[in-house]
Amino acid sequence: TESGNKKGKSITHGGKPSQNNNNDLVNPRKLPSVAEIHSSLKYRRKREELPLHRYLVEQKVEIAFTNESCQTDEFIEEPRPAPYIPMKTGVDAGTQVDTSMVFNYDRDVDPILEVLCGKTLEQSLMEVRQEEQFRALDKKKKGFLHNLDIEAKCIQNLENKEKKLYDASQEVLKKHRLKSREEKKVIEKNMATKCALDLLNGLEDAVFDKLSDTKEFVHPVERQIETEFLPWVISNSQKKLDSLKVSRDTVNELLK
Secondary structure: OOOOOEOOEOEOOOOOEOOOHHHHOOOHHHOOOHHHHHHHOOOOOOOOOOOOHHHHOOOOOOOOOOOOOOOOOOOOOOOOOOOOOOOOOOOOOOOOOOHHHOOOHHHHHHHHHHHHHHHHHHHHHHHHHHHHHHHHHHHHHHHHHHHHHHHHHHHHHHHHHHHHHHHHHHHHHHHHHHHHHHHHHHHHHHHHHHHHHHHHOOHHHHHHHHHHHOOOOOOHHHHHHHHHHHHHHHHHHHHHHHHHHHHHHHHHHHHO
């Protein structure tokens, strides 16, 4: 027979599976784990610590040395170099000076001293005058600044006075305006009162007269006179007149 490992089965020459195929299969659950394999190992390697100081600490190597000495001769002092003399160029020239042109101390010192003393005195006078001018200018400057301060104070005082006068005038103007407004209001009220009085003058009598004419207000005595007394007087007067007329007619007929 021929055996193969296809899908964990053994195959015969005829292509039929053998009877021991179930025994040849391996269950993956029964395989040992890595931890079990490591725990089952009996050989354990001994741990050895490495000397790290060889690689992390600088190693000091001792260097062997020896002392040697020698002696040489002293150096000979070199000679000083010769002074440099430039090469002659051009043509030699000469001059002749008269003895009278040579400086004579007794003769020429006085003019020189006069010039020096004169220049010194002149410079001193100029410096003194300049200092006096500076002092005068400083004094004038101080006086000018003092005058400016006084003028500024005067201007400030005038401004303060003007401001006070302006404030006082504004206050007076404000009071005058308020007074004018009050007077205007009083005048308007007086005019309104006068107009009302002019309009209402006689209006009460006219209204009462009109109401009386329309019989809105009736006096009880007048009502009684109008309703009782006047009709009685009128009726009696009419009777009297009728009797007089009858008597007059009777007299006239008798006279005929």
